Amino acid sequence: MFSVEAEGLTRKFNTFTAVDHLNLQISEGEVFGLLGPNGAGKTTTLRMLACLITPTEGTATIAGYDIHKDPLKVRQSVGILTENPSLYERLTAFENMDFFAEAYGISNKQERHDRIKEVLEFLNLWNRRNDKVATFSKGMKQKLAITRAIVHKPAILFLDEPTAGLDPESAKEIRDLMESLSQHEKRTILLCTHHLEDAEKLCQRVMIMNKGKCITVDSPDGLREKISGQPTIQITLKTLTPNIVATAKTQNQVVDVKVNQQDSSLMIKVENANSATPEIVRAIVEAQGKILSVNLQRPTLEEAYLKLIRKEKP
Amino acid sequence: MNANKVWLVFRKDWREIKRNWQVLAPLIVIPLIISVVMPAVIMLIPNITPQTASSPQQLEELLKNMPTSLKMEIAGMTSQQAFSYILIVYLLAPLFLITPIMASSVISSDSFAGEKERKTIEALLATPISDSELFLGKVLVSFIPAILITFASFAIYGTVVDILGLSIFSGRLLLPNATWLIMVFGLAPLIALASIGLTVMISAKVKGFREAQQISVILLLPVLAMMFGQVSGVLFFGPLVTAAMIGVFAVVDLLVFYAGIKVFKREEILAKPA
Numbered sequence: 001m002f003s004v005e006a007e008g009l010t011r012k013f014n015t016f017t018a019v020d021h022l023n024l025q026i027s028e029g030e031v032f033g034l035l036g037p038n039g040a041g042k043t044t045t046l047r048m049l050a051c052l053i054t055p056t057e058g059t060a061t062i063a064g065y066d067i068h069k070d071p072l073k074v075r076q077s078v079g080i081l082t083e084n085p086s087l088y089e090r091l092t093a094f095e096n097m098d099f100f101a102e103a104y105g106i107s108n109k110q111e112r113h114d115r116i117k118e119v120l121e122f123l124n125l126w127n128r129r130n131d132k133v134a135t136f137s138k139g140m141k142q143k144l145a146i147t148r149a150i151v152h153k154p155a156i157l158f159l160d161e162p163t164a165g166l167d168p169e170s171a172k173e174i175r176d177l178m179e180s181l182s183q184h185e186k187r188t189i190l191l192c193t194h195h196l197e198d199a200e201k202l203c204q205r206v207m208i209m210n211k212g213k214c215i216t217v218d219s220p221d222g223l224r225e226k227i228s229g230q231p232t233i234q235i236t237l238k239t240l241t242p243n244i245v246a247t248a249k250t251q252n253q254v255v256d257v258k259v260n261q262q263d264s265s266l267m268i269k270v271e272n273a274n275s276a277t278p279e280i281v282r283a284i285v286e287a288q289g290k291i292l293s294v295n296l297q298r299p300t301l302e303e304a305y306l307k308l309i310r311k312e313k314p
Numbered sequence: 315m316n317a318n319k320v321w322l323v324f325r326k327d328w329r330e331i332k333r334n335w336q337v338l339a340p341l342i343v344i345p346l347i348i349s350v351v352m353p354a355v356i357m358l359i360p361n362i363t364p365q366t367a368s369s370p371q372q373l374e375e376l377l378k379n380m381p382t383s384l385k386m387e388i389a390g391m392t393s394q395q396a397f398s399y400i401l402i403v404y405l406l407a408p409l410f411l412i413t414p415i416m417a418s419s420v421i422s423s424d425s426f427a428g429e430k431e432r433k434t435i436e437a438l439l440a441t442p443i444s445d446s447e448l449f450l451g452k453v454l455v456s457f458i459p460a461i462l463i464t465f466a467s468f469a470i471y472g473t474v475v476d477i478l479g480l481s482i483f484s485g486r487l488l489l490p491n492a493t494w495l496i497m498v499f500g501l502a503p504l505i506a507l508a509s510i511g512l513t514v515m516i517s518a519k520v521k522g523f524r525e526a527q528q529i530s531v532i533l534l535l536p537v538l539a540m541m542f543g544q545v546s547g548v549l550f551f552g553p554l555v556t557a558a559m560i561g562v563f564a565v566v567d568l569l570v571f572y573a574g575i576k577v578f579k580r581e582e583i584l585a586k587p588a
Contacts, residue, residue, distance in 0.1 A: 013585075047436075047584060050440050051440075051581070052436065052439055052440055052580070052581070052584050053581050053584050053585040054581040054585070072442045072444060073442075075440060075441060075442040076442040078440070080437070080440045082436040082437055082440070083436070084433040084436065086433060086434050086435070086436050086437030086438070087434065087437070088326070088330060088434055089432070090329075090330045090333040090334060091326075091329055091330060095326075095329060099322065099325075099326045100437070100441065102322050103319070103322060103441035103442070103443055104441060104442060105442065107318070145437075148437065
């Protein structure tokens with residue numbers, strides 16, 4: 001059974017279709033990324049799955065609960081970080097957390113206190129618990145909103161831009177938290193993000209959306225390969241001789257060789273990097289080449305993403 | 315419906331209200347004007363400046379449309395006593411029907427529209443608090459302070475009137491009387507509930523607080539009509555009329571709450587393109 005499963009999910013606002021017949025399946029403990037430009041329909045998808053708006057067509061089950069039949073149980077099973085931190089600025093950090101923890105069903109006061117302390121301490125906010133949220137920086141508000149999303153230990157997390165507005169250190173803290181929630185606690189995470197670094201580091205699979213439709217779903221590696229083919233082998237040598245270049249060019253599977261005299265390196269395009277790399281390295285060594293390093297150069301997820309999105313543009 | 319969740323919404327909102335002077339000020343100032351300033355002006359000014367006192371002709375004009383029971387009550391009073399009595403005991407009574415509506419209008423207009431403006435609504439709607447629990451919590455956080463303020467205002471009003479009236483009415487205590495008790499403790503809460511219920515529904519539908527408040531002002535009109543009805547003699551708030559109105563508003567309240575819970579759907583609040 002999937003933690004999140006959507007079929008034909010569609011949302012129209014008058015004549016505008018924000019999400020168009022989206023199908024989605026996310027396994028338990030998986031971190032799934034939803035990528036796309038502004039207006040792609042990511043937030044609307046997330047809102048439908050969190051029972052904040054009803055789909056015009058289609059359905060979804062979250063933790064086994066139907067979004068049409070059991071919206072309260074869906075909300076109970078989900079922790080959500082919304083586009084805005086959505087915090088009550090006149091209340092203190094603790095009062096905010098206390099309200100949401102009780103709203104999500106932690107009725108015992110001591111249990112609530114202990115859990116709030118645990119999550120606030122994890123993100124270094126416990127010392128500021130009695131300060132009004134209005135006095136918090138943007139990054140602190142974002143961190144508090146994330147602690148709110150996890151306070152009731154939900155099975156599924158919907159996170160809309162979790163590292164937006166955070167400094168690199170805080171962003172890493174959040175990424176580490178997501179990784180730990182997914183790997184150690186088997187929580188399922190649906191991540192909407194513009195930060196491809198987050199998607200690349202955290203997501204097992206990503207969906208690229210544009211104009212409400214799914215363009216593709218794959219792992220970050222699979223996506224890169226799909227877009228840019230096999231990785232390029234970069235071999236850096238102590239000295240680059242014409243004999244070595246000629247040797248590289250005559251190897252099996254080699255499609256193209258580019259020479260960079262400045263740093264004495266070769267960029268070798270091959271049919272299959274896994275099988276070709278050992279053969280090429282062996283041949284260069286036999287040709288008296290002194291290899292300093294061998295790297296497989298893949299396009300970044302960002303390059304793959306941009307290529308896909310540009311392809312979609314009319 | 316889980317009463318704890320309703321109470322939770324109430325507590326959260328009340329905490330916010332307590333820290334917001336823009337909301338607290340009308341809750342305090344308007345009732346003070348009605349319960350202290352108005353009776354003091356009516357009772358003290360004619361004694362301080364006798365030229366402002368009413369003449370028997372003016373009294374006759376005022377009494378023209380008043381019922382016989384009132385005329386009997388003021389028999390034997392001087393024109394000044396009668397004027398003060400009519401104003402203080404009868405004509406100002408409907409103001410205490412307006413007090414809870416005015417006191418609550420800021421809070422109830424802000425209930426959902428304010429959360430939309432402050433961008434806190436999404437996290438609230440994402441919680442497993444049901445639509446009816448949310449609606450009721452928002453209604454109660456407007457109703458309870460407003461009605462407690464109305465009761466307190468009535469107590470202050472009665473005390474001010476009785477203290478200032480001691481010398482004017484030769485030691486006679488004017489308030490409370492049966493009509494006032496029925497009106498303040500029976501009719502005012504019911505009218506307030508209907509108004510608050512409708513305002514919270516409006517607040518959920520509109521985009522911002524000001525829009526909600528402007529529309530909710532319309533809800534004052536029926537109460538103002540009652541007030542003018544009393545002044546013009548068309549309607550007289552005796553115990554029977556007040557009791558009958560309690561029956562009418564009890565039905566109105568039930569309809570408003572039934573409609574509120576049926577009509578209020580959280581999915582519609584965010585279901586508008588930005």
